[in-house]
Amino acid sequence: MTDQQHPDESAENSGASRRDFLKQSSIMAAFAMTPPAAVTAVEKGLHEKVATRFEQMPLRVTINGTAQQLNIEPRVTLLDLLREQLNLTGTKKGCDHGQCGACTVHVDGTRVNACLTLAMTTEGCKVTTIEGLANGDQLHPMQEAFIKHDGFQCGYCTPGQIMSAVACIREGHADNPDEIREYMSGNICRCGAYSNIVDAIMDVKQGGQKV
Amino acid sequence: MNPFQFTRVTTPKAAISAVTKESGTYFLAGGTNLIDLMKREVIIPERLVDINKLPLATIEKTATGLRIGAMAKNSTVAEHELVKKNFPLLSQALNAGASAQLRNMATVGGNMMQRTRCSYFYDNTMPCNKRSPVQAGPDKGEPNGPTGCGAIGGYNRMHAIFGTSEKCIAVHPSDMCIALVALDATVNVSGPKGDRKIPFVDFHRLPGDAPQKDNTLQPGELIMSVDLPMNEFAKNSHYLKVRDRASYAFALISVGVGVDMKGKTIQDVRLAMGGVAHKPWRLTEAEQFLKGKPATEANFKQAAALAMKGAKSFGENDFKLTMAPNSIVEALKTATKTA
Ligand SMILES: Cc1cc2nc3c(=O)[nH]c(=O)nc-3n(C[C@H](O)[C@H](O)[C@H](O)COP(=O)(O)OP(=O)(O)OC[C@H]3O[C@@H](n4cnc5c(N)ncnc54)[C@H](O)[C@@H]3O)c2cc1C
Ligand code: SF4
Ligand code: FES
Ligand code: FES
Numbered sequence: 001m002t003d004q005q006h007p008d009e010s011a012e013n014s015g016a017s018r019r020d021f022l023k024q025s026s027i028m029a030a031f032a033m034t035p036p037a038a039v040t041a042v043e044k045g046l047h048e049k050v051a052t053r054f055e056q057m058p059l060r061v062t063i064n065g066t067a068q069q070l071n072i073e074p075r076v077t078l079l080d081l082l083r084e085q086l087n088l089t090g091t092k093k094g095c096d097h098g099q100c101g102a103c104t105v106h107v108d109g110t111r112v113n114a115c116l117t118l119a120m121t122t123e124g125c126k127v128t129t130i131e132g133l134a135n136g137d138q139l140h141p142m143q144e145a146f147i148k149h150d151g152f153q154c155g156y157c158t159p160g161q162i163m164s165a166v167a168c169i170r171e172g173h174a175d176n177p178d179e180i181r182e183y184m185s186g187n188i189c190r191c192g193a194y195s196n197i198v199d200a201i202m203d204v205k206q207g208g209q210k211v
Numbered sequence: 212m213n214p215f216q217f218t219r220v221t222t223p224k225a226a227i228s229a230v231t232k233e234s235g236t237y238f239l240a241g242g243t244n245l246i247d248l249m250k251r252e253v254i255i256p257e258r259l260v261d262i263n264k265l266p267l268a269t270i271e272k273t274a275t276g277l278r279i280g281a282m283a284k285n286s287t288v289a290e291h292e293l294v295k296k297n298f299p300l301l302s303q304a305l306n307a308g309a310s311a312q313l314r315n316m317a318t319v320g321g322n323m324m325q326r327t328r329c330s331y332f333y334d335n336t337m338p339c340n341k342r343s344p345v346q347a348g349p350d351k352g353e354p355n356g357p358t359g360c361g362a363i364g365g366y367n368r369m370h371a372i373f374g375t376s377e378k379c380i381a382v383h384p385s386d387m388c389i390a391l392v393a394l395d396a397t398v399n400v401s402g403p404k405g406d407r408k409i410p411f412v413d414f415h416r417l418p419g420d421a422p423q424k425d426n427t428l429q430p431g432e433l434i435m436s437v438d439l440p441m442n443e444f445a446k447n448s449h450y451l452k453v454r455d456r457a458s459y460a461f462a463l464i465s466v467g468v469g470v471d472m473k474g475k476t477i478q479d480v481r482l483a484m485g486g487v488a489h490k491p492w493r494l495t496e497a498e499q500f501l502k503g504k505p506a507t508e509a510n511f512k513q514a515a516a517l518a519m520k521g522a523k524s525f526g527e528n529d530f531k532l533t534m535a536p537n538s539i540v541e542a543l544k545t546a547t548k549t550a
Contacts (some may be wrong), residue, residue, distance in 0.1 A: 116247060
């Protein structure tokens with residue numbers, strides 16, 4: 001994999017172009033605040049195609065057990081929705097291109113990269129983030145094991161590692177260290193906490209706790 | 212990411228009519244390739260048609276083999292009992308690709324359609340005929356960045372050694388497709404002009420004068436499913452992937468092998484290579500040579516030499532001229548358990 005990404009660059013670019021665009025067109029600035037139907041009704045013709053591109057669309061999704069009724073732009077990724085609109089900043093943005101695993105969350109029980117998931121495609125789904133893993137004040141067994149085995153240093157990759165680690169056991173791919181390494185390879189740790197992460201997963205798996 | 216319009220569809224018919232309505236419209240499956248390319252502004256769609264709700268994710272037995280729906284996830288296919296039992300080569304190839312998270316998102320249709328990982332293609336400021344064909348751009352007829360080929364005479368370590376043109380030397384990146392071409396798969400597509408079947412060997416194309424076209428799909432056509440005919444290769448299959456690290460990297464060279472053995476003799480064999488051409492590269496001459504011959508290293512070496520006829524490297528990828536035949540021999544040894 002070539003490493004050409006610049007963290008956050010795309011988010012900043014699209015933000016800038018959107019701002020410029022709104023500046024250029026005061027009519028459009030007003031429309032951005034107006035419900036889609038009204039936009040289409042008033043602005044038949046010239047700007048319709050452009051206007052609908054900034055349209056917010058309804059999204060129903062359950063996040064960590066809470067049903068959400070949201071309105072979002074179609075280009076918002078699940079990662080940006082979680083972090084920037086719902087303030088669930090436990091899920092981290094590393095590469096933003098599917099290469100590091102920092103953004104790993106569970107959608108309907110399977111682990112995915114939130115940075116390459118358009119939020120709109122989670123309509124009707126159940127999303128679990130690191131914030132939804134603990135049971136109230138009681139940490140999830142995998143969280144406990146990461147602490148016990150020093151599974152993190154700076155901690156940046158840790159939420160994604162833990163979400164993957166839980167999935168790894170649920171998928172039945174945590175029977176030995178080699179298998180764990182293979183099935184955790186989508187999560188990169190720049191601090192190199194790997195061996196302790198493998199220990200933590202082995203511990204939970206052998207402990208037989210329900211994950 | 213640039214703004215775009217978004218449509219969710221629930222029937223293949225609605226999906227097809229939504230893409231034929233306007234240019235610059237793309238199907239959205241798992242999004243693992245398309246969203247990445249949109250973030251980098253290599254592809255700038257006007258509209259995405261979300262096909263995730265289409266009922267095309269089933270894997271079922273047919274009279275002649277197995278049918279896998281285009282929306283089946285890579286992880287689901289790899290773990291499916293019928294696939295593991297009858298087509299272990301496909302399982303192995305899928306599990307050799309990407310990461311567990313990505314395989315949970317990536318679909319069969321999307322995997323076949325993924326674009327090259329050529330780093331010049333990914334970089335809008337660098338010349339690339341695939342991203343910016345001379346006559347028309349990928350989307351609206353506007354070239355997206357300079358034309359030419361950055362890789363020829365540039366950094367081309369990952370690039371092709373077979374079937375290249377002076378316009379493009381990119382390789383097709385999919386692991387799954389190497390297994391599919393070896394297994395004689397057929398692609399079922401549906402489009403504005405009706406349904407048709409495409410033999411998998413003819414699905415992807417060589418760059419020639421039109422490197423922007425990766426495959427033979429017509430505008431508006433939707434991949435519905437892939438058919439695999441039954442075979443006798445299950446016991447002696449192997450997918451060898453040579454890469455820069457043990458996991459989570461694209462192939463430098465990969466080899467997919469399926470052998471039907473009678474005692475020590477090769478009754479029938481399928482061989483395909485990845486990381487060497489603009490399309491999954493089937494090694495028919497080597498297959499013909501091996502049929503009816505004993506499974507020995509000497510025969511494997513001869514087959515590999517036949518497979519390498521016409522190979523041409525571009526400097527940084529000279530090592531592939533040695534690595535490719537060695538990989539063929541290794542994969543054959545493992546598959547026939549003669550290693
Ligand atoms: C970090 C990283 C590492 C990777 N490593 C590997 C690897 O080692 N090996 C490997 O093989 N792959 C690898 N991949 C690629 C990954 O497998 C592909 O991105 C994935 O298979 C694409 O499937 P998708 O469903 O996400 O497609 P999308 O991104 O949704 O779509 C891709 C293209 O296919 C089109 N499309 C999708 N479905 C259909 C359909 N039914 N009919 C017609 N057109 C359709 C879309 O319009 C789009 O143009 C990697 C990806 C990443 C991000
Ligand atoms: S090899 Fe093909 S994809 Fe890569 S820069 Fe050249 S034209 Fe573009
Ligand atoms: S942020 Fe790196 S994989 Fe999503
Ligand atoms: S603990 Fe620092 S990146 Fe993993």
